[in-house]
Amino acid sequence: MLMNRVSEATRETDVHLFKRVPTWFLNLRLKDVKTHHVERVLAEDAREHNRKEGGIIRYRTTLSAFFTYLMDNRQIITRNPARRAAIPGAQLSPARIPWLGTEIHERFLIWQQKDQEMAETALVIYFLALRWGEARALEVGDLMLDGQPRVLVQRSLSEGRTVPKRTKTNKTRWVPTANAILPILQRMVEGRGKRERLFPALTRSRLKWRLCWDETGQGKNLHSLRHGGITAWAAAGVNVPLMQRWAGHARVETTMKYVHLVGDQASAAGIAMLDAQNQRLGIAAK
Template sequence: MSVSKTPNGRFRARLKSGRVNVASKVFDTKREATAWLARERAALVGGVDPRAGKERVRDAVQRWLLIRSTTVAQKTYRADQDVERLTTASVLNLHLSAVSGREVARVFEHLLASGLVESSVVRYRASLSSFFGWCVREKLIATNPVTAVPVPKSSEERTEMNPFTEDELETAYRAWREQNARLADILLILGWTGLRWGEARAMTVGDVMEVPAPGLIVRRSAPEGIATKATKSGRSRRVPIANRVLPIVERLKVGKKPGDLLFTTEAGSRLHRSAVLRTMRWERTGKGRRIHDLRHTAACLWLARGVDVSTVQSWMGHASIATTNLYLHHLGTGADLAGLERLNRAPGATGGPSAGRTGE
């Protein structure tokens, strides 16, 4: 490990592995040269060759996308392609080892300033973090520069969840049955079980449990366009089958073997989102909602019926209770209802100080 002064007054740090010169860099101060050398040696000892970090970000992204094209869902891969499309040219041309949190933050700021909504930047950040995480695993760099850099908060209004109320779900169900009774039954089940679309497509008859209580075991997901894979969380979970939809589930099982798909078209084929939405005339019957809002509907139905938040978290498969609490913010709490009841009481009806002054 050595730092030497150059004829022009700067300091050159040289990193060696045995007798082999691995890397060198010139700095304005000896302190900077020494710090860089210490970091590079630590990385080298940890198995990261600084020479690997000389690869351009653009080239590494293309190699990463080639791998992702066969290892993740089609929807995820489409999001991953934004890494190459949205990352600024100045960052794509950098060496991997030269990308710091500062460059990452500037990319986020640039995307927001150009009009990209915050939720899209958050998705881009997830893909960018996956890319640099892959670089770390491949020993191209020592640390992921995205990890400690959040997306700046946007002041624009966010697209909120738009679940059906129980009455609205029943009204929609009657409208769906006019289009296709079988698909209407399936959509109603989604509104009571909180299954994601991919999870519903992968559900088999053998996943229906009868003891100790009716329920569905969510073990896998079948996103459209790729093979069946694990659930989003990577873990299985159990969701209840309420009495409202239990007879429907039982009908869908009739004549099928345990390994057969539970939710299918009348012809027995696997469901496809675009075909279902077209058949159900979703643009009209969904009242501006997404099909994913059926999952939000289930969570709100459970909470409105008095199921505790931790149980709803388990049924939904949320990793964090904070995600489940979003539904409480949407519904309001018991304290909100009690407060509204007080506001709506007639003057003096509370028994407070004003009650005894009616004759004044």
């Protein structure tokens, strides 16, 4: 048992933490527990007991250890739903805040000096808000660059695998193509077959090495590219249901985190879009 591997003080703390688990959570089947369930447990506990961030992290660590045991030692579940659970109310460090506005273009200019191909790859991932596996699985035929340019995201290819699988939410989605990357995509697909990978031989280590990521990435990880793209939509005033669909989020709560991140900037952009629409329709305030 796990109890034999930890100190008495740690055991007592963990037992106390498990007593705080709400009944609704205990009634879930283990294989049905998702990350958002764990996040709800943490949020409810933090709100009810006014927990500090350190206490919430300790609670998540205990839950994560429990699910890891079930996954590794008992093979009851195949993934740990607590591992990536967000800490409610936690402040983002500067290194975790995504690039916005001119910041991503400034990064692009710096990356161009290192490697043009990888700089363009990073910019495309940003503006399409792709998960890493989704970027690796993109094929030339997934791009529709005439009329209303858009990209079909329908598969994911993890590193080390040769056969793609469905996306994280098992759904396909269309993502609009920003003008900033349209010329790049047009060059990428020119003269290539529809079944060819858009980014052949793309790996994390290759992109980081060629862009000197430790030097140029400002402490962010590669997933910050996706975060930045979604946050840019929020800052531009894109409505939440549309953002959720473009991002491929299973839950609207996930999308709302990006709206909260940009705060008044999203509200101002939304009002500007509404004013512009009213002006086109000839609607003016009296």
